[in-house]
Amino acid sequence: MNILYLGPYRESFLSKLQDANEEVYRTEEKISLEFIKLNKFDFVISFGYRHIVSQEIIEYMQNKIINLHISYLPWNRGADPNFWSFIEDTKKGVTIHLIDEGVDTGDIIVQKEVRFQDDITLRETYNILTKEIEELFFRYWTAIRLGDYIPVVQNNYEGSLHYSKDKEKYNYLLVNGWDTPISKMIEMRK
Numbered sequence: 001m002n003i004l005y006l007g008p009y010r011e012s013f014l015s016k017l018q019d020a021n022e023e024v025y026r027t028e029e030k031i032s033l034e035f036i037k038l039n040k041f042d043f044v045i046s047f048g049y050r051h052i053v054s055q056e057i058i059e060y061m062q063n064k065i066i067n068l069h070i071s072y073l074p075w076n077r078g079a080d081p082n083f084w085s086f087i088e089d090t091k092k093g094v095t096i097h098l099i100d101e102g103v104d105t106g107d108i109i110v111q112k113e114v115r116f117q118d119d120i121t122l123r124e125t126y127n128i129l130t131k132e133i134e135e136l137f138f139r140y141w142t143a144i145r146l147g148d149y150i151p152v153v154q155n156n157y158e159g160s161l162h163y164s165k166d167k168e169k170y171n172y173l174l175v176n177g178w179d180t181p182i183s184k185m186i187e188m189r190k
Contacts, residue, residue, distance in 0.1 A: 001145065004041040006031065006049035013047070013134050020141070033057050043145060046099060047133075055101050063147060065099045067106065068137055070129035072113055073097060074159025077104035082125045084162050086182055087170060087189065092116060092125070094133035096140065098151060103161055107151035110140050118183040126178065 003017065005026040017024050025039065030051045036044075037060075044065040046053070058065060071081030072093030085092045093113040098106035114132050116125055143149050173185045 001042045002040055004031070004036070004039070004044045005047070006044065006051075006053075007047040010047065010130075010134075013137075016134075016138060017045075031057065033060055036060060044099075052103070053099050058099055058101065063098055066109065066144065067097055067099050067104065068133045069095045069097065069104050070126070070133055071095060071104075072111060073104060073108060074154045074156065077102075077159060077161040079162055079164040080167055081162075082129055083122060083167060083170075084160065086122075086125075086185060087173075088160060090160070092129075094129055094136055096133070096137060096144070097154075102156075105154055105156055107153050109144060109149050109151055110136060112136055116182065118186065119181060121176075121179045121181050122174075122185070123178040125182070 002023045003025070005014065005017070005024050006028070008028060009026065014024055014026065025041070028049070031053070033054065033056045036057055042064065044061055045068070046066065047068040053065065069081065071077070071085060072091040073095040075090040076084040082092070084090070091113055092115065093111055095111035096109045097104065098109065100106040112132060114129060116128070140149070173188050174180050175184065
């Protein structure tokens with residue numbers, strides 16, 4: 001299978017895909033339908049990609065384009081989901097979903113709730129969530145690539161959506177950046 005991976009370089013993830021005899025091309029650049037057609041991609045995997053995929057690409061790929069998102073959707077769509085899950089005290093977890101025209105609003109393929117103690121840092125939560133979503137992906141990859149799943153429609157009247165700029169008014173909580181302990185952040189928020 002010829003796979004387009006959209007997002008930053010993740011050595012272990014890409015190696016596992018290639019070990020499964022998948023042809024993988026990676027980019028972080030904005031893609032076009034012409035690019036998809038020219039390279040004859042069979043499947044698109046987005047993981048940390050910073051661009052919106054066009055409707056024409058979504059329609060062309062016909063449910064062969066998914067996103068790996070480190071939140072328990074429909075909560076914390078968009079940027080910095082692990083940060084928002086603590087600020088807003090929502091469920092924490094990971095979700096693999098189909099890409100549609102919205103921001104993290106596509107039908108859910110599979111998700112997993114993840115619980116944390118308050119004595120770890122935001123960076124540690126990010127690393128744990130990244131590990132969890134990679135494990136979830138490889139556990140379900142065969143079913144996903146074959147379309148052997150029942151998608152769950154998201155309730156778009158619930159949940160939350162955040163953009164990078166939304167975090168600016170909370171920067172004071174990040175006294176050690178992403179190495180700020182969750183407990184410290186919550187204490188300062190009160």
